[in-house]
Amino acid sequence: MDQLKRRNILNNIMLTLTGVCTVITSSALFLILGFLVYNGWRSLNWDFFTKLPLSAGEVGGGLANAIVGSGVLIVIAAVIGIPVGFMGGIYLAEFGGKTFSMLVRYTADLLNGVPSIVIGIFAWTVIVVPLHHFSAWAGGFALSLMMIPIGLRATEQFLRSVPNSLREGSLALGASKTRTVMSVVVPAARQGILTGMILGVARIAGEAAPLLFTSFNNQYWSKTLNEPTASLPFMIYYLAGSAYDDWHRQAWAAGLVLLALVLIANIASRWVLSRGASAQRG
């Protein structure tokens, strides 16, 4: 009887503890969001989005060049990363043989696990060293490498979830394999693929480590893609490490903008996916 009581007490204690763990871990996001809004909200003004950074110690200015720079880097990364991920994913799901597909799948997972700073070193050796200067190209290339595995695996996974009867139906009507893939299989999986691509963009949008020695930083506008380019993540790192209160203020504002973008992209990707699921069911 006594032992039963002890077991019941232990049961209650441990189950409560798991609940506490859940509360702590689920509330962490709100804490982070709360701190950023509290500290960054007041610094968000029109100047922040339209003006260039001022020199150290001056009050005011904005991060317009970093916002545009981040956009440019993301576009370069997407232009390289999305086609490679998409076409590679089609190969793995529709055309590939067994051994080589395994190899590609394994290396994609490997690439996905490579620390972002090491990706930065690679982009530096391939682009910065031969050209002798930092550039948006190098930064965009580094980011594209982080995006490719996500797009590749998402494309493959969602193409595989398309029922085979759809493929057979199309082939039976006399369509070629290419036609089948492009007009039947890919459209059926489009929501999932789109989700993967959005998640890929969301992941690279906040990366600072691969940019440290590829696109570097710039206090002014970058006129070409061939010169150092400012970006929001790099600016946050740079401003937060400075000794000026006004720069800290801007770092908070930049953090808030960046986090908002990343979270919106993540939530949007879920929404796209859930809409796709209900449309298929209906």
Next chain:
Amino acid sequence: MGTVVATAPPQSRPRKLTAFWRDGDKISHLVTFIFAASVFLVTVFLVYELWIHSGLSRAKFGFSFLTGTTWDPNTDQFGALPFIYGTVLTSFIALVISVPLGVGAAIFLSELAPPKLSNACTFLVELLAAVPSVILGLLAIFTLVPLMRQYIEPFLKHTLGDLPLFQGPAYGVGYLTAGLILAIMTFPFIISISREALLAVPREQREAALALGATKWESTWQVVVPFARLGILGSIFIALARALGETMAVTMVIGNDTGIHTSLLSPGYTIAAMIANNFTEATGDIFLSSLVELGLVLFALTMVLNAGAQLLIIATTRKGSRQD
């Protein structure tokens, strides 16, 4: 698609060529193959470049690079041990915090919470995994570091100060603070993968344990968790690989000290932080080459862990499906 080509009657050479190009399937096979192969080639090229660019340092130091404790650009003496130590120590601190927290939450979400609540919480946790590292670093510098310096570290010294782990001045930055930030960055992975592994445990396992008179906790801890242990272990491997390679947040709070210290309160350095802080300012080929070799070491560490994690996760899902 091979059949289409095979049925075409063998003709003269130019015809064959046009037939080949008209056959779209061959072309699309080839095009998609090129893209897939580029993923493979770029990864191989990455390893090759790291290997070549670290050549100078490998030739000069050999394996003593891994065991050397001095890092002095002035005398061109480079040893990686302080950074390997810092990387392993901060990741270890992170896991000590995030594994109980993450597995606890995963148990709650898979065993107790109603599905709607479970999915909502998992969504929140997965969003947390999407928070950029540099933003956590920003938060850490202005909230966690002062908190550590003024309250937590003095408290630890006051209560556990006799241990060598909690000695020296409270700077706020250092191994412990970096470990805490890494814990926040790693538990989302542990929760979301462990929860999947726990949910994959067949219902009969739970019912059998409960029918034998076990309490809910006993059935969970002695039956369900052991059943899913490989998946949980896999999630821990993935979390560890993430922690080892994490750069920005750690760089901002690690304190930049190139020594090896037993005290967790002491400032230190990790491999990633060392590369991040010095790469653009490195003067001299041997310095740069040593930094690239640090990258190579980091790459090797995470590669081994990720491969291990994948094997473990594959093993659990196989086991789960066989039991059905």
